[in-house]
Amino acid sequence: MSRVSVENVWKSYGKQTVLERLSFEVAPKSFVALVGPSGCGKSTFLKMLLGDEAPTRGRILVDGEPLTAEPSPDRGVVFQKYSVFPHLTCLQNVMLGLELGGAPRLGRLFGRKRREAKDISRTLLNKVGLGAAENKYPSELSGGMQQRLAIAQALVKKPKLLLLDEPFGALDPGIRAGVHEVLLELWHETGMTVFMVTHDLSEAFKLATRVIAFDRRHTRPEELEAYGATVTFDLPVDRRIPPPVAETTSAPAAPQLRAAV
Template sequence: MSRVVVEDVWKIYGRQTVLERISFTVEKKSFISLVGPSGCGKSTFLRMLLGDEAPTKGRILVDGEPLAAEPSPDRGVVFQRYSVFPHLTCLQNVMLGLELGQSPYLGKLFGARRRMARDLSREMLKNVGLGAAETKYPSELSGGMQQRLAIAQALVKKPRLLLLDEPFGALDPGIRAGVHETLLKLWHETGMTVFMVTHDLSEAFKLGTRVIAFDRRHTRPEELEAFGATITFDLPVDHPAAKPEAIAAPTSVEEFEELKAAV
């Protein structure tokens, strides 16, 4: 669980400004949904949280300390494309992160440390509903099961921040609902802070305790290089973990537009 402070963050590539003036504070145990049109910098911002990229200007603090400038075990990530290894079983996929973390050169643990890693991995597979599939390979799993395996991979190292980049976009609606429930259960149990990029507004409001939108305020052709996307609205959500003053999620496009206009 981590408190995240984003202070006047900009991201510029050459002459192209992608993000500008991004500032907000996220309390511990929050679930932040990041929404906005394609190309507005949502995934770029997530990569900065991961440590794959650094802000051009500004800074990001986690629990009062500057964010490390490279990926680390305290940040887990799940992408839309399943980040699982096809030649490893489910159990081996989940164990791999623990083995590489504790034995980066050999990538293998032995004795008591291996038994502990195996036990932790089995428990995580049970938590995501894959306890009976530990000996199966990813090719033997459905899309939803593979995504749950990817979530288990990310969570077994007990990250303080979980970063989700369109993690459910390729799933059928029925499967997606099941994975949603699994994720919410694990979030409540672990108390971690979550950032999720999604294009699905209903998903954003269903899962998030707060919905933050990135978009461009300057859209004329001559402005597209000089100006980037920024925060256009920031809404708390009426969610079990949200604050009492949070608002209810919109149930129609009209309600959504009314909420945007009110902010």
């Protein structure tokens, strides 16, 4: 459970301003969907939350403390492209975070610690519906199963923040619905704070407790370099935090945002 404070954050690359004047508070246990046109800085903001990028100006706080300037175990991340290791089994993929954290030099645990890591990893695989596939390799799994494996891999270190960068975009609608259900169950169980980038407004309003839209206010050609995207809509979703999964089967109607979203 983590509160995130974004205080007047700007992000520029040379003379090009990508994001400007981002200021908002996110309560613990929130599920925030970030939407907006392609190229408006959603993934850049997610990289700043991860610690892979630093704000040019302003700051991001987690529970009142400045965000560390590099990725750390308190932030899990799932990308659209399956971020699992093809040469490792499902069980080994999930165990890897525990082994690297517990034995950074060797990258491998032994004895009691290894048995404990296996138990933790197997429990998580069961929660994402992959208990029977622990000895399979990613190439033997469907797309939806691979994404569930990536979610388990991201959650094994019990992160405070879960960051999702269009994690369901490559999935068929039926498979996507199943992965949605798994994600909501895990979010409800852990109470972590989630940020998800998506281009799908119906997905945003189905999953999130809050939808934040990024877009440019200054769109004239002479303004595109000096000005970036900022928050144009910040909409709470009428849902308890976190909600029971049964209440997520229908989504409120999405507002009319830009067609490019």
